Amino acid sequence: MEAGILLTSSPFIFTQDNLKKIAAYKAVQYVESGMVLGLGTGFTAKHVVDRIGELLRQGKLKDIIGIPTSKKTHEHALSLGIPLSDLNSHPVVDLAIDGADEVNPFLNLVRGRGGCLLREKMVESACKKFIVDESKLVNCIGGSGLAMLVEVIQFCWKFTAERLRRLFEEAGCVAKLRTFGEKEEPFVTDNGNFIVDLYFKRSIGDLKGASNAILQVAGVVEHRMFLDMATTVIVAGELGLTVKNK
Ligand code: 5RP
Secondary structure: OOOOOOOOOOOOOOOHHHHHHHHHHHHHOOOOOOOEEEEOOOHHHHHHHHHHHHHHHOOOOOOOEEEEOOHHHHHHHHHOOOOEOOOOOOOOEEEEEEOOOEEOOOOOEEOOOOOOHHHHHHHHOOEEEEEEEEOOEOOOOOOOOOOEEEEEOOOOHHHHHHHHHHHOHHHOOEEEEOEEOOOOEEOEOOOOOEEEEEEOOOOOOOHHHHHHHHHOOOOEEEEOEEOOOOOEEEEEEOOEEEEEEO
């Protein structure tokens, strides 16, 4: 048989997970040996952790210390042999890579759909930030109808939820305790708190004002808006990768 070129037909299918993986691999190119690295949570971040584990195994990366943003990521990274630490021992994080649920043109984000917003915010506010995700670009945060998650302490959560609802009464706010399973048991965060989901019928307008107002309610631990935190956002779409810098 004549030597020739073999062409395989395996068209790449752009599933959402493929796009997350493409963006994740691009983000990992910013990782250098010796870095203390914030490890995010979610499907995009899982691809990041997988890739870092792979590069460590291949000896292409060395001396990485990971700071996980959730118990889930902690377990996953540990299973891949990534050395881990925390902010007490490593208060300076060189780079954090994580996904996002919405990204506006100013690189303000909403994150934490999985309920890990507090640890994510702690880790990602301690470093040069770097957030990766696929096409979740929006013109207006909250515009895609996502709930505004607020982590609240369990003590008198109904009282806290009602105070939050009243803050945004003009935006037609409805506050619901996050539950899981058929028995609708309260969802408990990694930090032992509850999550109150705020749904709005109308725009809440000024994000910074909303952020400050939420944080001033006693019983609130954190919310999911990440304002002025991301320095770089990588977006993977069917037409390729876009890197947006602040
Ligand atoms: C989890 C997060 C995730 O990063 C965010 O929800 C995006 O998730 P995914 O990469 O699975 O789409 O903040 O708490």
